[in-house]
Amino acid sequence: MIPFAIDSGLGFAIVLAVILFFTKFFGLLFRHYGLPQVLGYIVAGILVGPAIFGEFCGFCLIGFESDAYTPLFLLKGTVDGEAFSIGTDGLEIFSKIGVLFLMFSTGLETDIKALRQTGLAATLMACAGVAVPMVLGVLICLPFGDIGLGPQNIYRCIFVGAILTATSVAITVSVLKELGKISTKLGTTIVSAAIIDDIIGIIVLSVVSGIAKSGAADATVGGFEGFKATPYGTIIMIVAFFAVALGLGFGVSKLFRWMERRWPNTHRLPVFSIVVCFFYAWLAEEIFGVADITGAFLAGIILSTAHRSSIYTDKKVDVNTYTMFAPVFFANIGISNITFAGMNGQIILFAFLAVLMGLIGKVIGCGAVAKAFKYNLKESTIAGVGMMARGEVALIVTATATSSELGANALPGEFMIMTVLLILVSSILTPILLKLLYKEHKPDLPEGGEKAPEESVTGTEVAAEQAATANNG
Amino acid sequence: MIPFAIDSGLGFAIVLAVILFFTKFFGLLFRHYGLPQVLGYIVAGILVGPAIFGEFCGFCLIGFESDAYTPLFLLKGTVDGEAFSIGTDGLEIFSKIGVLFLMFSTGLETDIKALRQTGLAATLMACAGVAVPMVLGVLICLPFGDIGLGPQNIYRCIFVGAILTATSVAITVSVLKELGKISTKLGTTIVSAAIIDDIIGIIVLSVVSGIAKSGAADATVGGFEGFKATPYGTIIMIVAFFAVALGLGFGVSKLFRWMERRWPNTHRLPVFSIVVCFFYAWLAEEIFGVADITGAFLAGIILSTAHRSSIYTDKKVDVNTYTMFAPVFFANIGISNITFAGMNGQIILFAFLAVLMGLIGKVIGCGAVAKAFKYNLKESTIAGVGMMARGEVALIVTATATSSELGANALPGEFMIMTVLLILVSSILTPILLKLLYKEHKPDLPEGGEKAPEESVTGTEVAAEQAATANNG
Numbered sequence: 001m002i003p004f005a006i007d008s009g010l011g012f013a014i015v016l017a018v019i020l021f022f023t024k025f026f027g028l029l030f031r032h033y034g035l036p037q038v039l040g041y042i043v044a045g046i047l048v049g050p051a052i053f054g055e056f057c058g059f060c061l062i063g064f065e066s067d068a069y070t071p072l073f074l075l076k077g078t079v080d081g082e083a084f085s086i087g088t089d090g091l092e093i094f095s096k097i098g099v100l101f102l103m104f105s106t107g108l109e110t111d112i113k114a115l116r117q118t119g120l121a122a123t124l125m126a127c128a129g130v131a132v133p134m135v136l137g138v139l140i141c142l143p144f145g146d147i148g149l150g151p152q153n154i155y156r157c158i159f160v161g162a163i164l165t166a167t168s169v170a171i172t173v174s175v176l177k178e179l180g181k182i183s184t185k186l187g188t189t190i191v192s193a194a195i196i197d198d199i200i201g202i203i204v205l206s207v208v209s210g211i212a213k214s215g216a217a218d219a220t221v222g223g224f225e226g227f228k229a230t231p232y233g234t235i236i237m238i239v240a241f242f243a244v245a246l247g248l249g250f251g252v253s254k255l256f257r258w259m260e261r262r263w264p265n266t267h268r269l270p271v272f273s274i275v276v277c278f279f280y281a282w283l284a285e286e287i288f289g290v291a292d293i294t295g296a297f298l299a300g301i302i303l304s305t306a307h308r309s310s311i312y313t314d315k316k317v318d319v320n321t322y323t324m325f326a327p328v329f330f331a332n333i334g335i336s337n338i339t340f341a342g343m344n345g346q347i348i349l350f351a352f353l354a355v356l357m358g359l360i361g362k363v364i365g366c367g368a369v370a371k372a373f374k375y376n377l378k379e380s381t382i383a384g385v386g387m388m389a390r391g392e393v394a395l396i397v398t399a400t401a402t403s404s405e406l407g408a409n410a411l412p413g414e415f416m417i418m419t420v421l422l423i424l425v426s427s428i429l430t431p432i433l434l435k436l437l438y439k440e441h442k443p444d445l446p447e448g449g450e451k452a453p454e455e456s457v458t459g460t461e462v463a464a465e466q467a468a469t470a471n472n473g
Numbered sequence: 474m475i476p477f478a479i480d481s482g483l484g485f486a487i488v489l490a491v492i493l494f495f496t497k498f499f500g501l502l503f504r505h506y507g508l509p510q511v512l513g514y515i516v517a518g519i520l521v522g523p524a525i526f527g528e529f530c531g532f533c534l535i536g537f538e539s540d541a542y543t544p545l546f547l548l549k550g551t552v553d554g555e556a557f558s559i560g561t562d563g564l565e566i567f568s569k570i571g572v573l574f575l576m577f578s579t580g581l582e583t584d585i586k587a588l589r590q591t592g593l594a595a596t597l598m599a600c601a602g603v604a605v606p607m608v609l610g611v612l613i614c615l616p617f618g619d620i621g622l623g624p625q626n627i628y629r630c631i632f633v634g635a636i637l638t639a640t641s642v643a644i645t646v647s648v649l650k651e652l653g654k655i656s657t658k659l660g661t662t663i664v665s666a667a668i669i670d671d672i673i674g675i676i677v678l679s680v681v682s683g684i685a686k687s688g689a690a691d692a693t694v695g696g697f698e699g700f701k702a703t704p705y706g707t708i709i710m711i712v713a714f715f716a717v718a719l720g721l722g723f724g725v726s727k728l729f730r731w732m733e734r735r736w737p738n739t740h741r742l743p744v745f746s747i748v749v750c751f752f753y754a755w756l757a758e759e760i761f762g763v764a765d766i767t768g769a770f771l772a773g774i775i776l777s778t779a780h781r782s783s784i785y786t787d788k789k790v791d792v793n794t795y796t797m798f799a800p801v802f803f804a805n806i807g808i809s810n811i812t813f814a815g816m817n818g819q820i821i822l823f824a825f826l827a828v829l830m831g832l833i834g835k836v837i838g839c840g841a842v843a844k845a846f847k848y849n850l851k852e853s854t855i856a857g858v859g860m861m862a863r864g865e866v867a868l869i870v871t872a873t874a875t876s877s878e879l880g881a882n883a884l885p886g887e888f889m890i891m892t893v894l895l896i897l898v899s900s901i902l903t904p905i906l907l908k909l910l911y912k913e914h915k916p917d918l919p920e921g922g923e924k925a926p927e928e929s930v931t932g933t934e935v936a937a938e939q940a941a942t943a944n945n946g
Contacts, residue, residue, distance in 0.1 A: 010758045010765055012566050013573070017751035024744045093485050093566075100486070270796050271497045278490035282483045292483055319792040323743050 015091065016328070022048055023327035036171075036427045038330055038392055042420060045334020091328060098329030099396050100296040101321040103202075104277045106393065107300015108314040110195055113307070118192040125189065125369040126196035129387050130165045130204065133361030137161030140350070140357045147346045148412050155212040155409040159401035162208055163419055164358035165201040168391025169194035175431045176386070179438050186370075186379055190386040193366065198393060199301075205397055206294040210234045212409035213289060234289065241288035245280060245295070249302035252276055256306035269309040270316035276303060291400050326392075333395060338416055351418040358422050359429070362388045382437050389430040390423050488564065489801070495521055496800035509644075509900045511803055511865055515893060518807020564801060571802030572869050573769040574794040576675075577750045579866065580773015581787040583668055586780070591665045594846040598662065599669035601842045602860050603638045603677065606834030610634030613823070613830045620819045621885050628685040628882040632874035635681055636892055637831035638674040641864025642667035648904045649859070652911050659843075659852055663859040666839065671866060672774075678870055679767040683707045685882035686762060707762065714761035718753060718768070722775035725749055729779035742782040743789035749776060764873050799865075806868060811889055824891040831895050832902070835861040855910050862903040863896050 022044035030040030141149040141157035149156055169191055176182040176190075214234040227233040259269060277299045284295030304310045367384030375383065398419040401411040495517035503513030614622040614630035622629055642664055649655040649663075687707040700706040732742060750772045757768030777783045840857030848856065871892040874884040 010569075010755045012569075013751040013765070014755040014759075017748045017755065020744055020751075021748045024741055024748075028741060096483075096485075267795055268497055268501060270792075271493055271800075274796060275490045275494045275497075278486040278493075282487040282490065285483045286487075292486070316792050316796055319743075319789050320797060322740055323747060323789055324793060327744075 012091070016094075016324075018048060019044070019091075019331045020324075020327055023331050027327075034428070034431075036391060036423055038395065039420065039424055041327055041330035042334040042338065042395075045331035046338050047334075048331070049335030049338075091332065094325055094328040095332040096292075096329075098321065098325035098327075099293060099399060100277060100281050101317055101325055102329070102392055102396060103293040103297040104300040105314055105317055105321060106198055107297040107302075108273075108304050108310045108317070110199070110301050110304050111307075112301065112305055115192065115195065118196065119189065121369065121373040122189045122192035123196055124372075125193040125366045125383065125387070126200060128365035128369045129167060129193065129197055129362050130200045130365075132365030133164035133358050134158075134161035134204070136357035136361045137164040137354060140353050144346065144350050147344075147350060147414075149350070153409075155208070155406075156401075156411050158208050159212070159397075159411045160354060160415065160418070162201065162205050163394055163397050163401060163415075164354065164361060164422070165197070165204065166390065166393035166397060167194045167197045167362070167387045168389050168393060168423075169386075170391060171389040171427050171430050172386040172434065175434045179435070181438065186375065186382060189370075190383055193383075193387060197387070198297075201393070201397070202294055202297050205400060206238060206290050207235075209291050209400055209406065210238050210289060212406050237288045238290055241284055241290045241294075242298075244288075245283065245298050246302075249298070253302055253305045256303055256309055260306050260309035264308065265312050267316075270313040273299075273303050273309075273313040274317065293396060293400060329399075330395065333399065333416060336413075338413075338420075343414065343417070347414050347417070351415075351421050354418050355422045355425055358390070359388055359426060378437060382434065385430060385433045385437065388426050388433075390419075390426045394419050394423060485564070489567075489797075491521060492517070492564075492804045493797075493800055496804050500800075507901075507904075509864060509896055511868065512893065512897055514800055514803035515807040515811065515868075518804035519811050520807075521804070522808030522811075564805065567798055567801040568805040569765075569802075571794065571798035571800075572766060572872060573750060573754050574790055574798055575802070575865055575869060576766040576770040577773040578787055578790055578794060579671055580770040580775075581746075581777050581783045581790070583672070583774050583777050584780075585774065585778055588665065588668065591669065592662065594842065595662045595665035596669055597845075598666040598839045598842040598856065598860070599673060601838035602640060602666065602670055602835050603673045603838075605838030606637035606831050607631075607634035607677070609830035609834045610637040610827060613826050617819065617823050620817075620823060620887075622823070626882075628681070628879075629874075629884050631681050632685070632870075632884045633827060633888065633891070635674065635678050636867055636870050636874060636888075637827065637834060637895070638670070638677065639863065639866035639870060640667045640670045640835070640860045641862050641866060641896075642859075643864060644862040644900050644903050645859040645907065648907045652908070654911065659848065659856060662843075663856055666856075667860060670860070671770075674866070674870070675767055675770050678873060679711055679763050680708075682764045682873055682879065683711050683762055685879050710761045711763055714757055714763045714767075715771075717761075718756065718771050719775075722771070726775055726778040729776055729782055733779050733782035737781065738785050740789075743786040746772075746776050746782070746786040747790065766869060766873060802872075803865075803868065806872065806889060809886075811886075811893075816887065816890070820887050820890070824888075824894050827891050828895045828898055831863070832861055832899060851910060855907065858903060858906045858910065861899050861906075863892075863899045867892050867896060 023041040026040035026044040026047075027037035028040070030043070031037050138157045138161040141153075141160050142151055144150060145152065149160070151157075172190060172194075173182065176187045181187050182191075211231055211234050214231055256269070256273070259272070263269070277296050280295035280299035281292040282295070284290040284298075285292035303313065363381065363384035365384070366387040367380040370380035370383035371377065395416075398411070398416055402413050402416065403410060496514040499513035499517040499520075500510035501513070503516070504510050611630045611634040614626075614633050615624055617623060618625065622633070624630075645663060645667070646655065649660045654660050655664075684704055684707050687704055729742070729746070732745070736742070750769050753768035753772035754765040755768070757763040757771075758765035773783075776786065836854065836857030838857070839860040840853040843853035843856035844850065868889075871884070871889055875886050875889065876883060
């Protein structure tokens with residue numbers, strides 16, 4: 001007889017309860033003071049994890065099961081050089097599902113139809129908004145050989161650049177809504193550009209992390225694994241992944257459009273969508289060696305073509321994400337990835353400079369493109385500032401760049417502090433600057449007051465609704 | 474530097490994808506033929522698990538990571554006497570969260586206010602509907618000493634009785650709705666009785682499993698653990714748990730009513746509710762030695778007093794449950810708990826007899842009470858048949874009764890087949906019999922056609938909506 005598989009150990013339940021409680025509490029506290037909730041989640045993770053209090057962290061409970069002191073919330077880490085982990089498998093899976101769902105949602109919210117209608121301005125703005133911060137990010141790394149960057153660690157430098165690329169449009173959208181400027185041509189251009197920006201950023205990350213991973217892998221093992229470990233093989237595998245994923249995607253998209261006609265708003269749509277998300281993530285990571293978040297994102301984009309069901313699915317997946325999985329992912333960044341032990345003046349100096357590059361890069365890159373499209377200087381600055389805000393995706397990219405499977409090419413975990421700083425500074429500055437700029441700026445429709453095309457408005461509304469949902473704490 | 478905690482292994486993703494796909498597929502297939510979805514979930518678990526195909530199960534994939542054959546879906550079990558498990562920690566946690574959420578939802582959907590208005594008829598009907606099948610269940614076990622029951626295994630016999638107690642009202646509600654009889658006095662009495670039935674059943678299960686566990690534990694260890702292991706200590710701990718949980722509950726309920734006034738329909742309500750659910754489950758199991766599902770159920774009842782937020786929370790938790798956790802729980806029953814190896818004629822004979830006791834027990838118990846309350850014979854039979862259907866809760870009770878922590882007092886896993894049979898037979902018979910009975914039965918309002926009180930209608934509507942949600946596949 002096979003024993004029943006449920007383990008009676010409920011340690012995970014209290015760990016989850018504590019993580020969910022503190023993340024929500026600090027998330028709401030941060031939002032109350034106009035700061036991004038996600039930073040509150042990370043702070044909660046820092047507090048319940050070993051970052052500050054080490055083995056004797058303040059929030060640890062005494063285990064009732066034995067008389068020994070059991071630090072429940074030291075999920076995983078090293079204390080005095082020794083690694084330990086307490087029932088973390090489940091939490092790592094939760095954390096992973098969190099990041100997959102976040103990217104899957106980002107994909108689902110990408111309105112491909114609207115994107116096809118996107119003007120050249122938004123497309124070029126997105127490209128410049130990726131390229132300029134990327135280049136500035138790589139350049140700022142070069143003099144910092146002492147903290148593990150410099151030309152000899154070029155992959156890490158490229159990762160820093162990649163981290164600086166992803167715009168988070170939620171803050172900009174809520175400010176533009178507040179000012180009544182969301183449906184203007186400039187507003188819709190910013191929102192469209194931010195969506196394209198995500199796609200370009202993910203492709204860059206896939207290529208870089210694929211090559212970095214292959215550089216870390218052993219190319220001498222021979223066979224298929226050896227082939228995948230060569231840079232040549234890596235590129236082929238990335239291209240093959242996109243070909244297979246998109247090829248399969250046509251069938252999947254057709255199937256879902258048929259299902260949404262036949263059974264609109266039924267549970268089967270989100271459930272089978274989640275199946276597609278997990279399958280694509282697995283396909284990407286385990287078969288083609290591409291980052292799993294790329295697979296999840298692509299699954300989202302493919303399913304977004306079944307438009308009605310994707311909205312329904314996105315709502316359901318969002319509930320999963322925000323009530324269970326995303327808080328664990330972000331808290332885990334605080335628990336596992338933030339440490340003050342390895343900090344030094346150089347890292348902090350570098351973090352400030354990188355943040356500066358990230359902000360200037362967006363303003364210059366996007367602003368220049370806007371200027372080229374005959375917006376005036378103030379409007380161009382608004383475009384640049386609107387694209388400046390960073391959020392969850394920057395954290396996800398950093399998590400991927402610091403993942404241990406990249407071996408020596410992985411960015412050391414200390415650099416997470418740079419991303420946190422980038423989100424903090426950009427989300428404080430963006431609304432202040434946008435309001436200041438609009439105060440002085442009267443005419444916001446440079447080309448004769450024409451309304452943006454309806455498709456773009458739809459895209460905007462989706463993003464606007466997203467921002468509203470994100471604020472529904 | 475603490476390494477980043479995300480493990481690259483995405484094996485769990487493909488396992489989850491397969492489980493979700495097959496559970497949904499078979500769930501829909503079963504529903505298509507008028508059978509309960511939950512049985513489809515279990516069949517999916519049987520097919521992807523080792524029950525039929527053993528080590529070389531039909532749906533297993535060949536692992537790409539190594540050249541060896543990797544049976545991905547043999548999550549846990551024994552093959553040729555050797556135990557194995559493949560990355561199951563996460564899935565066990567998923568399964569556990571599934572059962573906790575199912576019980577939490579059952580608690581949330583308990584309308585305490587409506588229950589206070591419940592007439593004596595419904596209350597006594599619930600009591601008789603628990604007592605009669607329970608006694609019949611225990612009695613039918615006594616001659617079956619050969620298959621591990623009999624008077625010498627009295628705990629197991631009581632578990633069999635407990636499994637037969639829990640009514641699942643969803644099928645009855647949908648039939649009554651279809652016939653337009655849901656708001657009649659008889660209809661609301663059935664629905665109210667089914668809710669009280671759950672509460673009594675859970676209390677019985679808590680007491681029995683607490684005592685069975687203490688009987689299995691070592692009472693000689695001394696100290697607190699030793700005290701808990703005595704039958705006397707067990708009873709005290711159960712009473713203490715209810716006292717502490719309800720005492721805390723007043724504060725929790727007050728806090729949630731304040732929150733729902735201040736921040737209606739915000740994410741914080743479901744998140745903090747989930748925290749309470751996990752905390753109560755942990756408190757019950759790990760501190761007081763009571764079944765964790767009792768804690769989750771009680772948390773649900775306490776939060777149901779914050780009425781508006783409980784409806785909002787229930788909707789959100791339901792999304793988590795039905796898209797991710799419950800399918801894993803039910804599939805896990807098929808994967809880990811159903812086996813055809815230990816089957817023999819005696820067990821199958823016993824299963825049929827136990828099912829018969831379960832059905833007859835409800836009809837006699839509930840019918841007799843209805844008759845005593847001046848319903849005519851046909852109406853009393855309708856009441857009995859309406860209470861006869863079984864569902865998820867019977868599976869949850871069986872899972873608790875077969876859990877390994879009960880040691881020698883645990884029901885062997887083979888008896889899961891009895892529960893499956895009970896659900897199958899009762900959910901086929903209930904709608905057929907109800908329709909037949911109503912066909913011959915014209916006047917359904919025995920006391921002058923008066924409408925049921927409004928509170929009861931509310932309770933009915935909640936249950937009816939539940940049934941509708943459960944059918945929204």
